[in-house]
Amino acid sequence: MRLPEGFTAGAAASSIKPSGRPDLALLKVEPGALWAYLATTNRAAAPCVLRGRALYQKRKTISGLVVNSGNANCATGERGMRDDARLAELAAGFLGVRADDVLTASTGVIGVPLPVAKIEESIAAVELTGEIDGFAEAILTTDTRVKLSERTLPGGARVVGVAKGSGMIHPDMATMLAYVLTDARVDAGELHGRWREVVNSTFNQVSVDRDTSTNDMAVLLASGAAGAVDPGAFWEAVRAVARELARQIAADGEGAEKLITVRVSGAADDGEARRAARAVVASSLWKAAVHGNDPNWGRILVALGYSGARFDIGRLEIVLQDTLIYRGGAVPFNGVALSQAMQAGEVRVEVELHEGAGRGEAWGCDLTEGYVKINAEYTT
Amino acid sequence: MRLPEGFTAGAAASSIKPSGRPDLALLKVEPGALWAYLATTNRAAAPCVLRGRALYQKRKTISGLVVNSGNANCATGERGMRDDARLAELAAGFLGVRADDVLTASTGVIGVPLPVAKIEESIAAVELTGEIDGFAEAILTTDTRVKLSERTLPGGARVVGVAKGSGMIHPDMATMLAYVLTDARVDAGELHGRWREVVNSTFNQVSVDRDTSTNDMAVLLASGAAGAVDPGAFWEAVRAVARELARQIAADGEGAEKLITVRVSGAADDGEARRAARAVVASSLWKAAVHGNDPNWGRILVALGYSGARFDIGRLEIVLQDTLIYRGGAVPFNGVALSQAMQAGEVRVEVELHEGAGRGEAWGCDLTEGYVKINAEYTT
Known part of the structure; x- marks a missing residue:
């Protein structure tokens, strides 16, 4: 996939991964590129997160990004800070930039x-090009496929997203890394707030195993090379790209055979809708039921019940794979047919709470x- | 196990369980027995919880308890309220009491x-005795064993606990029911607050799959038949009984082969210690590592990190099966020997946060x- 204007990227194999696969990724953006940054709590x-937070406190622009995969450099003490x-x-x-320009x-x-x-020895092998594919591959750990998404705005400015997800065959590789790159010229003042909104409704709504990574x-990143754009269209494109990456990460979760999508409407507010959706998608019981093609709505109800979202059990509606299965109480349905419908690659749950206009x-x-x-079955 | 003075109990099979096993349990306590009640959020x-809460608002005493297993009577609408x-x-x-005397x-x-x-037809078959064993069996769903615990106080007053846990071979039988019965005469004023303290440090610290039940x-329940006791000794006995039941419930979790125990000390306060301990015990990644006998401390660290408890990664200590594996950083240990030690029926994690005196x-x-x-693999 072609990078937006103003960006180049490349990758190399530095032998951090025992497999010898690419594990070093670099990205360069023209001077003056704006950035918005959110990291784990x-x-x-x-150390990379501690350094990134400090950098974000003092700089509104950034020029480069380096990612290594295969080693999280976490819980490595003072040495870890120096290595980072x-x-x-x-x-x-x-x-060809200053260290303070690099995340x-x-x-x-x-x-x-x-x-x-190992990185010092191999970094010269990186070749920067206008394509993102090498970068996308080199940031993976146990992901089974690269995660990319793009949108083009009227006028030609582009939004390109790349991420890695939640495979973990080696211990604790659950990290989610997501980068959305654009050549649109954006308003620096609203960048952080709008990015947080996007992240809250996309990446923060993915759950593979409820374990929040350290990294x-x-x-x-916005280079501005393609000039001004309509902010509404721009942020819609960013959200669409982030949403596609979020879906790709969930679908490639560890051991996953199916993507589960939960949409909640009618919540008291968007925050409650998101909490309700996330509770269902994170429920071990519902996840296991989906695996077994079991249209067991009781497990959806239980998860909604402890999500913190307000609703009345006597008005709630639940639709599974387009079949209404609960409306203020059990609705008769053809269990065999619905179980067959759940054998699809994506299992969709829609919930209407009848409390307000909140969606998530x-x-x-x-x-x-x-x-x-x-x-x-991994043994250290 | 013998009931405390003032209590009788019995059970019957009412064919709610397809297996025909006992599924109706009754308990009677002499008039004037005090109670403390906590239920799911x-x-x-x-309906039983809604009714129980309302009853608890208006009554300080109770005379009976009826439990049916095999059907949660949840999400059953208005009919469910009438049936309850x-x-x-x-x-x-x-x-031989009033309906308002029965939980x-x-x-x-x-x-x-x-x-x-079915209950109406079979209730006459119940025979009330001074033993709790029939009651203990009849409240089980997919538990593999009964859960009982007892303590005797100086002077002869007794504390007897019975619970059912978290098996779920049929959909959504995750309910935890726990009853602690005593013939000690207790102070009505402090009953609720002390019981909440006990529950917070015992039953609320059990996690099988993070799914909070509807029931x-x-x-x-305190009959008072054995007279006054030392409050300190009494509440310590109640806590000990509740803690033993909590351990039995966790050990009999669905599919469980091992009990995981996490003790946290040195937290800023007891609440943070409990949150930290609970995060580790609930981490899917750590639970899977324990299953595989993998002394993978990174997963403990990650869970502590998102628990909300304060700590400094450079001072934290982690002990696994009596082996120090982390002290402000990785500590070398014999991985093969520790993996072997993890093959025990109980895997113990001890964490020192070095922030204060909080324990959990x-x-x-x-x-x-x-x-x-x-x-x-259950199909509806």
Whole structure:
């Protein structure tokens, strides 16, 4: 996929991944690019997150991004902080910018020192081009496929998103990294607030196993090279790209065989709708029922009940794969036919709470024996 | 197990359970018995919970308890409320008290009307005795064993606990019901507050799959028949009984092969210690690691990090099966030996946060292919 104007990217294999697959990704953007940054709230946040937060406090622009996969450089103490700074310096040297112009990200195993020397040796092999595909592959850990999405705005400005998701065959590689790149010229003042809105309704609505990583981040980068755009259309495009990436991450969750989509309408407000949707998508019981093609609406009801969203059990409606199964009480349905309909790659739940105008979506995946196997049968 | 003075109990099979096993349990206590009641916060709470809450608002004493298992009488609409009232009337008639003297509880499948007629036909078969064992068996759903615990106070007053846990081979039988019975004479004024303290540090610290049931309740009943006791010793005995039941419930979680115990000390306060312990015990990743005998401390660290408890990753200590594995950073340990030590029936994690004097415990179970199978392979 072609990068927006003003961006180049590339990748290399630095042997951090035992497989020898690409594990070093670099991205360069023309000077003066604006950024918006959100990262994990986990208290055990990795050095790259601590550094990124500090950088975001003092800089409104950024020029480069370096990601290594295979090692999260987390719980690595003072050495971890130094290694992360060194990673920024190496990337800055290669990109021809200052270390303070470069955001770092690491994803992979926790508690193992980052082998920076390997990155130093291999970084010269990176070739920056106008394509994002090499970058998209090099940030993966146990994901089974790259995650990309794009939109073009009237006038030609583009929004391109790339992410990695939630595979974890090696311990604790659950990190979500998401980057949305655009050449649109955007209003710096509203950048952070609008990005937070997008992230809250997309990436923060993905749940694979309820475990919040130490290294998560979602970053928006705007080069401005394609000039001004209509803000409404622009943010709609950013949201669409982020939403597609969120869906791709959920569908590629560990051991996942199906994507679960939950849409909630009629909530007291959007926040309650999102909480309700997320509770259903994160329920181990509902995830297991989806895996078994079991149209067991009781599990949806239970999850809605503890989500914190207000509703009246006597007015609630639940639709599963386009079939109404609950309206203020059990509705008779053909269980065999509905179970067959659940064998699709995407299982859709729609909930109407009848409390207000709040709407929200969430995405997850089924809970499979594969998930347990992947996470249990690894021995350190 | 013998009941405390002032109590009698019995059970019968009313054919609500297709297996024909006992599914109707009754308990009688002498007039004037004090009670303390806590129930689920789930918005889809069942009629028995709605009725119990209302009863607790207006009555400080109670004379009887009826539990049916196999049907939760939840999401059954107006009919469910009527059926629950009828259940109370039937029990009151049998026990020779008024319906308002009887607390009801139902546990089992959601969304199916309660077959009250079956209970009406079979209630006469109940025989009240001084033993609790029949009651303990009749409240089970897919639990694999009864859950009982007792303590005797100096002077002879007794505290006897009975509970059912979190099996769920049929949809949504995750309910926890716990009853602690005593013949001690207790102070009515402090009953509710002390019971809440006990429940918060015991039953509320159990997690099998993070799904909060619609029918949960924890009730303390005090007949007073054995006279006054030392309040300190009494509440310690109640806590010990509740804690033992909590451990039994966790160990008998769905598909569970191991009990996981997490103790947190050095938290800023007890609340943070409990949150931290509960986050670890509820982490799907750590539960799967325990199943695979993988001493993967990164997953403990990640869960502590998102628990909300304050700590410094550079001072934190983690001990697993008596082996120090993290002290402000990775500590070298014999992975093979520790993996072998994790093959025990109980896996113990101890965490020191070095923030204050807060302490807390939590109990859970490993995540197994069995859990997924049980919950996925059922077809409605």
